[in-house]
Structures are given as structure tokens and as C-alpha cells.
Amino acid sequence: MPRRVQAVRGMRDFVPPEAAFRHQVAETIGEVYRCYGFEPIETPALEDLAALLGGHAGENERLVFKVLRRGQKLEDALAGGAELADAGLRFDLTVPLARFVANHWNELPMPFKAAHIAPVWRAERPQQGRFREFVQCDIDIVGEPSVAAEVELCSAGLDALAGLGIRGCTVRLNDRRLLREVVEAHLGHLDDPYPVYVALDKLDSSPAGSVAKELSPYGEDKASALLEWVAEADLASAAAISEHAAEVAGALGSTLDALAAAGHSARFDPALVRGIAYYTGQIFEVAHPEVGYSLAGGGRYDSMTARFGGPELPMCGFSIGFERVCDLVDRALFASGAPKVAVTCNSEQQLLACLALARSAREARPASTLSVLRRARNFHKQRADLERLGYSQFVDGQDFIEASGR
Amino acid sequence: MPRRVQAVRGMRDFVPPEAAFRHQVAETIGEVYRCYGFEPIETPALEDLAALLGGHAGENERLVFKVLRRGQKLEDALAGGAELADAGLRFDLTVPLARFVANHWNELPMPFKAAHIAPVWRAERPQQGRFREFVQCDIDIVGEPSVAAEVELCSAGLDALAGLGIRGCTVRLNDRRLLREVVEAHLGHLDDPYPVYVALDKLDSSPAGSVAKELSPYGEDKASALLEWVAEADLASAAAISEHAAEVAGALGSTLDALAAAGHSARFDPALVRGIAYYTGQIFEVAHPEVGYSLAGGGRYDSMTARFGGPELPMCGFSIGFERVCDLVDRALFASGAPKVAVTCNSEQQLLACLALARSAREARPASTLSVLRRARNFHKQRADLERLGYSQFVDGQDFIEASGR
Numbered sequence: 068m069p070r071r072v073q074a075v076r077g078m079r080d081f082v083p084p085e086a087a088f089r090h091q092v093a094e095t096i097g098e099v100y101r102c103y104g105f106e107p108i109e110t111p112a113l114e115d116l117a118a119l120l121g122g123h124a125g126e127n128e129r130l131v132f133k134v135l136r137r138g139q140k141l142e143d144a145l146a147g148g149a150e151l152a153d154a155g156l157r158f159d160l161t162v163p164l165a166r167f168v169a170n171h172w173n174e175l176p177m178p179f180k181a182a183h184i185a186p187v188w189r190a191e192r193p194q195q196g197r198f199r200e201f202v203q204c205d206i207d208i209v210g211e212p213s214v215a216a217e218v219e220l221c222s223a224g225l226d227a228l229a230g231l232g233i234r235g236c237t238v239r240l241n242d243r244r245l246l247r248e249v250v251e252a253h254l255g256h257l258d259d260p261y262p263v264y265v266a267l268d269k270l271d272s273s274p275a276g277s278v279a280k281e282l283s284p285y286g287e288d289k290a291s292a293l294l295e296w297v298a299e300a301d302l303a304s305a306a307a308i309s310e311h312a313a314e315v316a317g318a319l320g321s322t323l324d325a326l327a328a329a330g331h332s333a334r335f336d337p338a339l340v341r342g343i344a345y346y347t348g349q350i351f352e353v354a355h356p357e358v359g360y361s362l363a364g365g366g367r368y369d370s371m372t373a374r375f376g377g378p379e380l381p382m383c384g385f386s387i388g389f390e391r392v393c394d395l396v397d398r399a400l401f402a403s404g405a406p407k408v409a410v411t412c413n414s415e416q417q418l419l420a421c422l423a424l425a426r427s428a429r430e431a432r433p434a435s436t437l438s439v440l441r442r443a444r445n446f447h448k449q450r451a452d453l454e455r456l457g458y459s460q461f462v463d464g465q466d467f468i469e470a471s472g473r
Numbered sequence: 474m475p476r477r478v479q480a481v482r483g484m485r486d487f488v489p490p491e492a493a494f495r496h497q498v499a500e501t502i503g504e505v506y507r508c509y510g511f512e513p514i515e516t517p518a519l520e521d522l523a524a525l526l527g528g529h530a531g532e533n534e535r536l537v538f539k540v541l542r543r544g545q546k547l548e549d550a551l552a553g554g555a556e557l558a559d560a561g562l563r564f565d566l567t568v569p570l571a572r573f574v575a576n577h578w579n580e581l582p583m584p585f586k587a588a589h590i591a592p593v594w595r596a597e598r599p600q601q602g603r604f605r606e607f608v609q610c611d612i613d614i615v616g617e618p619s620v621a622a623e624v625e626l627c628s629a630g631l632d633a634l635a636g637l638g639i640r641g642c643t644v645r646l647n648d649r650r651l652l653r654e655v656v657e658a659h660l661g662h663l664d665d666p667y668p669v670y671v672a673l674d675k676l677d678s679s680p681a682g683s684v685a686k687e688l689s690p691y692g693e694d695k696a697s698a699l700l701e702w703v704a705e706a707d708l709a710s711a712a713a714i715s716e717h718a719a720e721v722a723g724a725l726g727s728t729l730d731a732l733a734a735a736g737h738s739a740r741f742d743p744a745l746v747r748g749i750a751y752y753t754g755q756i757f758e759v760a761h762p763e764v765g766y767s768l769a770g771g772g773r774y775d776s777m778t779a780r781f782g783g784p785e786l787p788m789c790g791f792s793i794g795f796e797r798v799c800d801l802v803d804r805a806l807f808a809s810g811a812p813k814v815a816v817t818c819n820s821e822q823q824l825l826a827c828l829a830l831a832r833s834a835r836e837a838r839p840a841s842t843l844s845v846l847r848r849a850r851n852f853h854k855q856r857a858d859l860e861r862l863g864y865s866q867f868v869d870g871q872d873f874i875e876a877s878g879r
Contacts, residue, residue: 071782072524072572075560078517082577086513090503097496102835104815104844106862107492111484111606112518112562112592113538118478132519133541135558137596151557152541154481156518166478171488176858178847186518190543200517211847215824219845222828325825329832376477409510418621419731422628426735429508438510439625441584441617452582456512 077191077199084456089202091401092231092393093184096204099227103219105182105206110163112186113154118166121374123345124158125261130189131155132199156188160205161345161368161384168209169377177380178210184389202389205365209372212381214318217349217367218325220385224353224363225331227387231396236362237354238326239336242319243346243366245305248312249337253293254285261344267297268340300337322349345371351385358395363387405434407457411442411449412464421464424471439464483597483605490862495608497807498637498799499590502610505633509625511588511612516569518592519560524572527780529751530564531671536595537561538605562594566611567751567774567790574615575783583786584616590795608795611771615778618787620724623755623773624731626791630759630769631737633793637802642768643760644732645742648725649752649772651711654718655743659699660691667750673703674746706743728755751777757791764801769793811840813863817848817855818870827870830877845870 074080081089097107113134120128133152136144144151157163160183168179184204191197206223208216221238228236243264250263257263266281275294282290296304302323306316319335326333341350341364348367355362365385373379410425412418421439429437442464443449450461462470480486487495503513519540526534539558542550550557563569566589574585589611597603612629614622627644634642649670656669663669672687681700688696702710708729712722725741732739747756747770754773761768771791779785816831818824827845835843848870849855856867868876 071575072521073576074572075517075519075521078519079515080517080573080577081515082573082580083512083514086515089515090513102839102842104813104842104846106489107496108489109485109487109492109495111481111486112594113481113484113606115478115481132543134562135539135541137538156540166480167486167488169477170479171486174488176855176862177849180844180846188518200519211824213821213824213847215818215821215828215845215847218825219828222832321821321825325829328829407510412621415619415621415727418617418619419624419727422621422625422731423734426628433508436508436510438586439621440510440586441619441621443583449582456582 075199077193077197079198079200088398088401089389089393092396093202093204093389095230096227096387096389097182097184099230100182100204100206100223103180103206103223103226105180105223108164108167108181108183109185110157110160110167110183112156112188114157114163114166116150116153116155118162118375119155119158121162123343123371123374124162125265125342125344127158127189127343130191131158132188132190158189159187160185160203160386161207161371164205164207164384165368165371165377165382166375168380168382169372169375172209172372172377172380175209178208181205181207181209183207198390204387204389205384207382207384209380209382211383212369214322214325214349216381216383217322217351218329220365220383221322221326221333221351221353222329222331224365224385224387228353228362228392231392232400233355233362233392233395235356236332238331238333239339239352239354240319240322240333240349241336241339241351242315242349244348245312245315245319245337246340248308248315249296249300249305250293252308253296254289264340265342267338268342270294270297270338297338302335305335305337319349341366348383355395358391360391361388362391362395402457405436406432406459407436408438408460408462409453409458410437410439410462410464410467411446412439413442417464417468420468424468428471481605483599483603485604485606494804494807495795495799498802499608499610499795501636502633502793502795502798503588503590505636506588506610506612506629509586509612509629509632511586511629514570514573514587514589515591516563516566516573516589518562518594520563520569520572522556522559522561524568524781525561525564527568529749529777529780530568531667531748531750533564533595533749536597537564538594538596564595565593566591566609566792567613567777570611570613570790571774571777571783571788572781574786574788575778575781578615578778578783578786581615584614587611587613587615589613604796610793610795611790613788613790615786615788617789618775620728620731620755622787622789623728623757624735626771626789627728627732627739627757627759628735628737630771630791630793634759634768634798637798638806639761639768639798639801641762642738644737644739645745645758645760646725646728646739646755647742647745647757648721648755650754651718651721651725651743652746654714654721655702655706655711656699658714659702660695670746671748673744674748676700676703676744703744708741711741711743725755747772754789761801764797766797767794768797768801808863811842812838812865813842814844814866814868815859815864816843816845816868816870816873817852818845819848823870823874826874830874834877
């Protein structure tokens with residue numbers, strides 16, 4: 068008795084019409100990216116573990132699916148206690164892009180605007196709405212030091228969402244450098260402010276009280292002052308912290324102004340952190356009034372190329388969370404205009420005749436779908452199943468033959 | 474000093490414009506598949522090792538990239554000597570499809586026509602033209618027992634190639650059941666004829682003498698008689714072997730006649746084997762006069778669904794080798810008609826002004842690409858790099874602002 072094998076835990080099959088819908092959503096996003104001048108790139112699903120585990124991607128690095136070494140290398144590793152794996156599945160598209168640019172910068176136009184729509188893998192605990200394989204839709208600008216990069220990325224991203232009928236989004240904007248100034252102004256100098264960021268990041272989902280408790284080792288009064296500041300600050304109060312903070316706040320103001328001028332909704336959010344360690348400047352997330360999570364996010368991560376032996380280059384990226392967006396898209400948007408015709412046949416002979424005739428029928432109507440199929444015993448179910456896939460015309464094989472012979 | 478990290482050995486990055494070209498090739502193939510009524514599906518990159526290592530895919534099973542277990546499960550495996558991996562990257566799209574159908578047949582129209590264009594991974598020894606990550610473009614028909622499946626798959630596949638400007642292909646056709654009759658007629662009954670198939674499969678690439686030597690354990694005279702038969706046989710001599718062989722040869726004749734009627738070139742090839750163990754009936758490969766390898770191939774693998782706990786269903790598939798096809802496609806085919814315009818700017822201020830103005834310029838010409846970029850110090854190189862990506866118009870930022878203000 069064969070064992071019943073399912074899809075790997077936390078990963079998904081997509082049956083029709085879902086896979087076609089997902090393809091259309093990805094194509095729509097890619098099309099907007101293309102119009103903005105972002106050029107598609109491809110990188111392998113696997114990356115060297117040295118690239119993935121640089122200590123800059125926080126939690127995600129603990130979620131890497133590692134790929135076992137093979138043959139003699141595996142035996143040596145088992146015998147010598149060495150690492151059993153030397154490669155892993157990418158957990159995002161940012162680290163691979165930085166590695167890609169470090170390897171290829173001399174072949175690329177500079178500034179370089181990249182688009183990358185592809186799956187990533189994370190060994191998250193499977194739960195509602197969290198998957199171990201999911202698609203990201205990234206755009207990145209390499210070589211642009213000014214906030215023009217942030218502005219263009221957010222504009223292109225919001226336009227891609229608008230192309231999917233998702234409007235009313237707001238960009239929440241902050242800056243990692245400001246965050247550091249703010250944290251240190253309240254808690255004093257920290258060699259590693261990252262644990263404080265991780266705590267602040269929970270303000271989105273946890274009560275302020277539990278975040279205060281997490282920060283209490285830094286001093287309860289200091290922690291509550293920090294949380295109070297974060298809850299109420301605007302750009303002016305941010306600029307008042309220090310000269311450096313004023314400069315960073317000024318750049319945030321430029322981004323906000325430019326996004327507003329382009330008709331986008333955007334606001335300073337002093338509590339915005341983003342969980343990933345590698346950001347070096349402005350960070351942003353896209354909120355939508357209908358959902359409690361971000362649809363997209365990104366930020367500046369200058370010089371990540373240098374980690375892989377490349378030159379230090381300004382880098383900034385924006386990533387649409389494809390799975391979350393798919394949940395919001397109205398499927399009627401993609402209800403195709405091209406007709407789908409099913410020709411159902413009763414025998415091998417009829418099938419072969421209809422297949423031959425379908426050739427010229429297809430030539431006459433190139434964009435439409437014409438499917439020749441054996442007629443199922445339960446035609447009622449077959450027809451209902453095909454209607455669910457968008458078939459609107461059903462032709463009996465014999466009728467098709469006679470009509471074509473006329 | 475950071476270590477220089479490259480793409481994983483045997484895997485590839487694709488810089489522009491190559492990635493865009495590959496996307497267009499895949500879209501063209503997918504579009505022809507869609508017109509024939511093949512519905513896209515998606516399955517995870519990872520499959521349970523129980524699914525991948527069923528002993529039916531021959532050599533490919535030894536090439537699986539295995540994914541390390543995690544956490545306690547890995548520690549238990551290391552302590553107890555159990556398997557270190559429980560999942561692996563798929564080596565083809567056929568085994569995942571069979572697992573998919575076994576899981577979802579009740580949600581699918583039946584017969585079911587699936588299209589699946591996706592990467593697969595094999596730990597092949599890296600060499601010229603062989604990659605460890607490559608794309609396959611599969612179509613499969615589930616639930617059609619007659620050669621109408623083979624005929625439709627080959628027709629759709631050849632039309633997809635023709636859509637890429639690849640014409641003049643020939644389908645080589647054989648049947649695993651006939652192969653068994655032929656082998657046993659010459660070598661006597663064999664419990665496992667598969668090693669003989671593997672030897673015959675080498676006739677494509679090795680001299681007949683070395684194949685004869687490999688078969689000599691079965692008796693030198695018998696082996697050379699088999700090779701002689703294989704070199705010269707036609708469908709009539711195949712039919713003469715036995716009643717069963719006559720039946721199988723008759724079905725091969727039906728496939729050949731139907732393909733010829735559809736204007737395709739197809740011939741019986743008694744030496745065609747295909748390396749994979751799971752085939753149960755007709756097998757085919759697509760040859761092209763300009764290259765020494767097959768562009769596509771496939772065959773019938775009835776009831777593979779049963780291995781995964783599903784019902785026994787007729788299954789037949791056709792796979793285009795995407796990488797090989799990309800090498801043959803004339804890139805001029807996809808030289809886009811939509812203009813690509815680069816607006817190059819000298820400052821952050823100019824960039825922000827141009828980004829704002831680009832919005833309305835894009836609305837006026839929705840399909841074209843308008844890229845706003847910082848002007849590089851070496852504009853000559855920047856311009857040449859952008860021309861290589863299809864940019865034909867270059868506008869100075871200041872001119873763009875003035876023209877838009879008019």
C-alpha cells in the first residue's frame with residue numbers, strides 16, 4: 068500500500084485557476100516595474116551559506132533551509148565534525164542581489180535598477196498565513212545615494228499595487244540612523260542597539276506594557292520615556308535631538324514631500340523598525356486600511372556589496388509581499404476577455420479528428436483557448452469544473468467536426 | 474577582508490538583458506500551452522524525499538539536492554544514525570505533478586491538462602552546457618488513455634517551439650512496451666530489462682561497438698543481433714515480433730499518422746529509450762537539424778499517481794528543455810517595439826523633479842519604459858550600457874523638466 072505523500076509541510080500546491088491568477092498578479096507587478104526602468108535579473112535559489120549567514124539578516128538567518136553536502140564532502144564532514152551543509156535556500160532577494168552586484172557590477176549599467184520576482188524559503192513554524200515558500204517582488208536601485216532612490220522605489224511599488232486595484236495605501240517612513248539617535252538619547256550609548264530595535268518592532272503587535280518590560284533592563288524610567296517619545300514624536304521633535312538627527316529628519320522630510328507631490332500618502336512613523344539588521348538608512352513599510360499587516364516594505368542597505376568582495380555602493384530596495392497582495396486582489400480584475408472553448412469527444416478517433424481540426428480553428432482565433440478533451444462520464448461535473456476555469460463555450464466533438472467540414 | 478562569494482557552483486546569475494529574454498521565451502511557450510487548454514499549476518521546489526526517491530527516475534534520483542533536517546529532528550538523526558534529510562529539491566516536474574494529482578484529483582477537471590514552467594535542480598557534475606539549476610517547460614495530460622494525449626502533447630510542444638521561431642523539428646517515437654518485446658525477443662526473458670535500456674540509450678552518443686560490449690554478458694551473438702535489429706527496424710518488422718508488439722506498433726502508427734496529418738515531421742525510432750525508468754508506454758524526443766541533442770522529450774507514465782496514494786490514472790507528459798531552446802532562439806524575435814527612454818539627471822533635486830514629471834509622461838505612454846537615473850560620471854559607458862538594454866532615447870533631466878513645463 069503506497070504511503071500518501073503530501074506537499075512538504077508549510078509549502079503549497081496551487082491548482083487551477085489559482086496558479087494562473089498568481090501568474091497574472093506577478094506579471095502585472097513586473098510590468099509596472101518594467102515601465103519604471105527596472106530590469107529583470109535572475110539568481111539561483113541556492114546561495115553559498117557564507118553569503119546567507121553573514122549575521123546581518125537577524126532572525127531570517129536562523130530560518131535557512133540548508134542543503135546537505137554530497138558524496139565525499141559529506142563523508143568528510145560527518146567524520147570530521149565539519150559543517151554538513153555549504154549552501155542554503157535564499158531567505159530573501161536582497162542578500163542574493165548584493166552578492167549578484169558584487170560579482171557583476173562591471174557588466175551592469177550604473178546606477179542599476181533591478182527587478183526580481185521569485186520565491187524565497189524560510190523554515191518558519193507553519194501557521195495561518197505563514198508559509199515556508201513564498202514569492203517576493205523586489206525592486207532595488209544600486210548606485211543612487213540620495214532619497215531619489217527611496218522616492219522612486221516607493222512610487223513604483225505603490226503604482227504596482229494600484230495596477231492590482233489596491234489603492235489607499237500609506238507609506239510609513241523612518242530611518243535607522245534616527246532610530247539610533249532616539250534610542251541613545253533615551254537609553255545612553257549602546258554598543259549594539261539592535262535588541263532595542265527588536266523590542267520596539269513589537270509595538271505593532273504587542274501591548275506597549277510588554278515592550279516596556281522587555282526594555283526594563285535599560286532602566287524602567289528611561290524605557291518608558293523612550294516609548295512615550297516614540298508614540299508621539301514628529302519630524303520636528305526628531306530634528307531637535309541632535310545635529311545628525313536633524314540632518315536625517317531633513318532627508319525624511321524630502322522623501323515625504325516628494326511622495327506627497329506624486330499623490331501618495333506617506334507619514335513619518337518613529338516606531339517603525341523593520342526586523343532586519345542590514346538596513347543603514349531610511350526604512351519604509353506600506354500599510355493598507357483593510358489589513359493589519361504591511362503589504363510591502365524596504366529600505367536602504369548601503370555597501371552590502373562590500374560583504375561579498377564588491378565595491379561599496381549605495382543600495383536601496385523595496386519588496387512587495389506577493390502572498391499578502393494576492394489575498395487582496397479582486398479576482399474579477401483578471402477575468403479574461405479571451406473566450407475559452409472546450410471541445411468534448413467520445414472516442415480516440417473523434418479526439419484525433421478534433422485535434423487535427425483545432426489547428427486551423429486556433430489559427431483563426433490566436434488568443435483564445437481551445438481545449439480538445441475526452442468527454443467525462445459525468446459530463447455535468449466536467450462542465451462545472453471547466454466553467455470554474457473560465458470555459459464558457461462547450462462544443463460536442465461531432466458537431467465540431469461537422470462545422471469544420473462545412 | 475571579505476571573502477569573494479560567487480553564485481553556487483553549476484548555477485547561474487542572469488544579468489540584463491538575458492533575464493528579460495528568458496522571461497519572454499517562457500511567456501511565449503506558456504502562451505501556446507494556454508491556447509491548447511493546458512492550465513498552469515504550481516508545486517513547491519521541495520518535495521518529500523519519499524516522493525523523489527521512489528526508484529523510478531533512475532540516475533536523477535542520485536542527483537537530488539537533499540535539505541538538512543532542522544533542530545531536534547537533526548540532532549536525533551545525528552545521534553541515531555537516521556537520515557539527515559527528509560526533503561529535497563525536485564529533479565523534474567513529472568514526479569511533483571504525479572504527487573500533485575494524487576493529492577488534488579478530486580478538485581481537478583478530469584481529463585486534466587496541466588502546464589508547469591519552473592526550475593528543477595540536479596547535482597550533475599558541472600560541465601559545458603550542464604547546469605545544476607535549470608528550467609523545464611512541461612505539459613501533461615492526466616486521464617487520457619489513448620494516443621490522443623501523445624498527439625496533442627507533441628503538437629502543442631512543436632507549436633510552442635515554432636512560436637519561438639524554431640522550425641524543422643522531428644519527433645522521434647518509440648514505446649517502452651515494444652522495447653521490452655524487442656529486447657526479450659533477442660535476449661530472452663529478463664526480470665529487469667532496464668540495464669539493457671540504459672545501454673541502448675547510449676547509442677545516441679557512443680559507438681555501437683562499446684554498446685555491444687556493455688551488452689555482451691547477455692551473449693555476444695544475441696547482443697549484436699539486437700543492435701542490428703534496432704538499427705534497421707521499421708514498424709512492420711516491429712509488428713512481426715508478437716501479437717502484443719503488433720498492437721503497440723499499431724498505436725505508434727496512429728500517433729505518427731496524426732502528427733503527419735497536423736503537418737509535423739515524426740518517425741519511428743526503435744533505438745529511442747529515454748533514460749528514465751518510470752515510462753510505461755510511448756516515449757518521444759524532439760530532434761532539431763542544427764543541434765545534436767534533443768530539445769524536448771516525454772512519454773507515457775500511467776498510474777504514477779498510485780505511488781503517492783492516488784487513484785490509477787493514465788498520464789502522459791512532454792517537457793521542453795528551456796535552456797537548450799534559449800540557445801537556439803533568435804534574440805531579434807523579442808526586440809521590443811515599445812520605446813525605452815532614459816532621463817539622466819545631475820542632482821538629487823533634478824532627480825526628484827524628473828520623478829514627479831515622469832508620472833504624467835508614463836500615463837501618456839503606458840507601455841513604454843521611462844527610466845529616471847542619475848547621470849554617471851562616465852556618461853559614454855552609461856549610455857552604451859543602456860543601449861545594450863534596448864534604450865534608444867536619452868533625455869537630459871533639465872530638458873525633460875523644461876519640455877514638461879511647456
